[in-house]
Amino acid sequence: MHSPSELLQKIEQAINNIQYPPHPASLYEPISYIMSLGGKRIRPTMLLMSVDLFKGSIERAIPAALAIETFHNFTLIHDDIMDNAPLRRGKQTVHEKWGDNTAILSGDVMMVEANKHLTKVDVTILKPALDTFNATAQGVCEGQQLDMEFESRNDVSIDEYINMIRLKTAVLVGGAMKLGAIVSKAGDDEAELIYQFGENLGIAFQLQDDILDVYGDPEKFGKQVGGDIISDKKTFLRLKLQELANTNDLNRLNAQRLEDKADKINNVTSLYDQYKVKEHATLIMKEYLEKAFMALELIDVPEEQKKELILLANQLMNRES
Amino acid sequence: MHSPSELLQKIEQAINNIQYPPHPASLYEPISYIMSLGGKRIRPTMLLMSVDLFKGSIERAIPAALAIETFHNFTLIHDDIMDNAPLRRGKQTVHEKWGDNTAILSGDVMMVEANKHLTKVDVTILKPALDTFNATAQGVCEGQQLDMEFESRNDVSIDEYINMIRLKTAVLVGGAMKLGAIVSKAGDDEAELIYQFGENLGIAFQLQDDILDVYGDPEKFGKQVGGDIISDKKTFLRLKLQELANTNDLNRLNAQRLEDKADKINNVTSLYDQYKVKEHATLIMKEYLEKAFMALELIDVPEEQKKELILLANQLMNRES
Numbered sequence: 001m002h003s004p005s006e007l008l009q010k011i012e013q014a015i016n017n018i019q020y021p022p023h024p025a026s027l028y029e030p031i032s033y034i035m036s037l038g039g040k041r042i043r044p045t046m047l048l049m050s051v052d053l054f055k056g057s058i059e060r061a062i063p064a065a066l067a068i069e070t071f072h073n074f075t076l077i078h079d080d081i082m083d084n085a086p087l088r089r090g091k092q093t094v095h096e097k098w099g100d101n102t103a104i105l106s107g108d109v110m111m112v113e114a115n116k117h118l119t120k121v122d123v124t125i126l127k128p129a130l131d132t133f134n135a136t137a138q139g140v141c142e143g144q145q146l147d148m149e150f151e152s153r154n155d156v157s158i159d160e161y162i163n164m165i166r167l168k169t170a171v172l173v174g175g176a177m178k179l180g181a182i183v184s185k186a187g188d189d190e191a192e193l194i195y196q197f198g199e200n201l202g203i204a205f206q207l208q209d210d211i212l213d214v215y216g217d218p219e220k221f222g223k224q225v226g227g228d229i230i231s232d233k234k235t236f237l238r239l240k241l242q243e244l245a246n247t248n249d250l251n252r253l254n255a256q257r258l259e260d261k262a263d264k265i266n267n268v269t270s271l272y273d274q275y276k277v278k279e280h281a282t283l284i285m286k287e288y289l290e291k292a293f294m295a296l297e298l299i300d301v302p303e304e305q306k307k308e309l310i311l312l313a314n315q316l317m318n319r320e321s
Numbered sequence: 322m323h324s325p326s327e328l329l330q331k332i333e334q335a336i337n338n339i340q341y342p343p344h345p346a347s348l349y350e351p352i353s354y355i356m357s358l359g360g361k362r363i364r365p366t367m368l369l370m371s372v373d374l375f376k377g378s379i380e381r382a383i384p385a386a387l388a389i390e391t392f393h394n395f396t397l398i399h400d401d402i403m404d405n406a407p408l409r410r411g412k413q414t415v416h417e418k419w420g421d422n423t424a425i426l427s428g429d430v431m432m433v434e435a436n437k438h439l440t441k442v443d444v445t446i447l448k449p450a451l452d453t454f455n456a457t458a459q460g461v462c463e464g465q466q467l468d469m470e471f472e473s474r475n476d477v478s479i480d481e482y483i484n485m486i487r488l489k490t491a492v493l494v495g496g497a498m499k500l501g502a503i504v505s506k507a508g509d510d511e512a513e514l515i516y517q518f519g520e521n522l523g524i525a526f527q528l529q530d531d532i533l534d535v536y537g538d539p540e541k542f543g544k545q546v547g548g549d550i551i552s553d554k555k556t557f558l559r560l561k562l563q564e565l566a567n568t569n570d571l572n573r574l575n576a577q578r579l580e581d582k583a584d585k586i587n588n589v590t591s592l593y594d595q596y597k598v599k600e601h602a603t604l605i606m607k608e609y610l611e612k613a614f615m616a617l618e619l620i621d622v623p624e625e626q627k628k629e630l631i632l633l634a635n636q637l638m639n640r641e642s
Contacts, residue, residue, distance in 0.1 A: 027462065027463060027466040078426070081425060101402075102466070102469075104399055105469075107429075108428075109458075112455055112458045112459045115458075116455045119452060126447055126448055127444050127447055130451075134436050134440065137430075138437075141433065142342075142345055145426055146345055
């Protein structure tokens with residue numbers, strides 16, 4: 001068993017050891033750049049924790065972990081183009097630095113790199129590994145498409161929202177952990193259960209993100225508190241408020257102007273408080289966390305091997321940033 | 322043995338049978354759209370001809386053929402964004418019809434679809450099939466990057482140009498045929514030789530494209546004759562002229578203005594004639610065709626099985642559009 005920080009170290013080392021082709025430099029530089037921007041490496045860490053859970057070989061799981069992290073960073077490059085985002089982890093986004101065309105193409109070749117990493121797993125489990133990876137990648141693309149569509153829709157239901165964050169965020173956590181099970185040659189039922197753990201944890205994680213964006217401690221949150229309110233993002237909180245608020249309050253909500261940022265944050269937050277939207281969100285978040293732990297409980301390995309995962313899940317859920 | 326048109330029919334049928342998920346419709350509609358625009362389906366046809374060459378099962382090679390055609394169409398969607406192209410096969414391009422963001426994302430999910438097709442090949446040859454597919458995909462991305470870079474460079478050599486078209490166009494023909502060999506369980510040497518056939522044929526094919534763009538019969542060519550001249554595209558002809566022309570003629574060449582399209586085409590073509598650039602291009606094209614046939618000759622199967630490939634290669638080389 002390894003602690004998450006031990007696993008993170010192995011991941012960082014493996015990322016450092018990746019050799020991209022030297023030419024064309026303009027195609028591969030953006031890949032090294034985004035891969036070196038860091039981040040929490042949650043997905044490959046969860047993958048390796050799943051390997052530990054099933055007593056697999058961390059060493060032999062590294063290609064799968066690199067596939068997942070490379071795929072994730074590829075989606076960041078393309079998402080940042082679509083979202084017109086200038087910054088990623090405090091640094092210039094790839095399309096800002098190199099232009100949209102290079103960002104599209106470097107992203108494409110990263111997808112190939114991700115597949116190349118995955119192809120290095122033990123050949124006896126290559127097919128199920130690929131099936132899981134492809135299903136995961138497809139889900140993530142679908143989630144991003146739904147997220148973009150929701151921006152221009154005013155009738156998004158909470159169920160649709162949960163399905164969107166499931167696809168955009170949670171499927172990749174679940175898929176990573178399932179890959180961990182597959183490379184450890186766990187049984188199909190076990191692989192499915194750890195997928196359920198990861199997916200439900202991923203949904204809970206994203207719901208908590210929605211909460212922190214409004215109620216996070218500005219000293220600790222890292223991003224601007226209220227960012228989702230300013231951009232009118234249809235988060236769980238916002239959709240729940242729209243569901244609960246009376247006509248007067250809804251009109252007040254829709255009358256918020258972009259120019260008065262601080263006012264807008266205050267006003268919307270006080271509406272959230274009034275309708276106890278945070279409590280609703282926390283309740284649903286805990287339901288998904290509960291589902292995650294129920295799946296983990298059903299996995300037939302000694303409790304000792306689940307310890308680190310339970311610890312990490314609780315840490316993620318009590319985080320402040 | 323099947324004729325190319327019999328194989329084409331099988332490919333069209335398989336494409337018609339693909340079922341994309343119904344949701345999100347906006348993600349999958351562009352995929353059905355571009356896949357149904359047609360085209361010559363040269364790459365999957367060559368793949369299946371390679372299967373026939375090695376007496377493999379056409380039926381079991383269909384997933385590989387679909388992977389190659391899906392990947393090719395994915396590159397068309399992304400290339401058209403990068404090139405700002407309004408039309409593809411006489412119809413609106415995907416990004417014109419649905420916007421850049423959907424075009425990026427539909428392309429991404431097509432890459433996943435291509436991988437899903439490929440994963441359906443016989444599991445005993447899955448790894449070499451993936452290795453070939455990934456190397457091919459990577460080469461195509463590198464070729465597109467070089468093509469974009471060449472637009473703003475004035476010192477592109479003919480060797481660099483040949484390498485660019487090799488990556489952008491020929492590697493995919495070679496990779497398709499190598500996949501055909503792999504799914505037919507041909508030996509490594511055989512797979513490498515048919516790759517060489519395909520790659521060299523692909524280079525010859527592109528060189529002939531460069532020639533047809535200037536010297537094609539306007540009645541038969543399909544595209545505007547002189548399109549490359551109008552856009553100052555650095556084709557083999559143009560680079561060869563720059564290599565051969567004296568200072569006076571080079572100045573004349575560079576003084577051509579975009580506004581006088583017909584004049585520009587006439588003037589540049591007469592420079593091409595003066596320096597016998599068409600003859601130079603034809604010579605090099607024939608060299609690559611020769612290399613292709615030499616590789617084919619070395620493949621140890623009865624001559625009878627090579628008949629259709631030789632016929633098709635000669636047809637491609639004597640085409641007028």
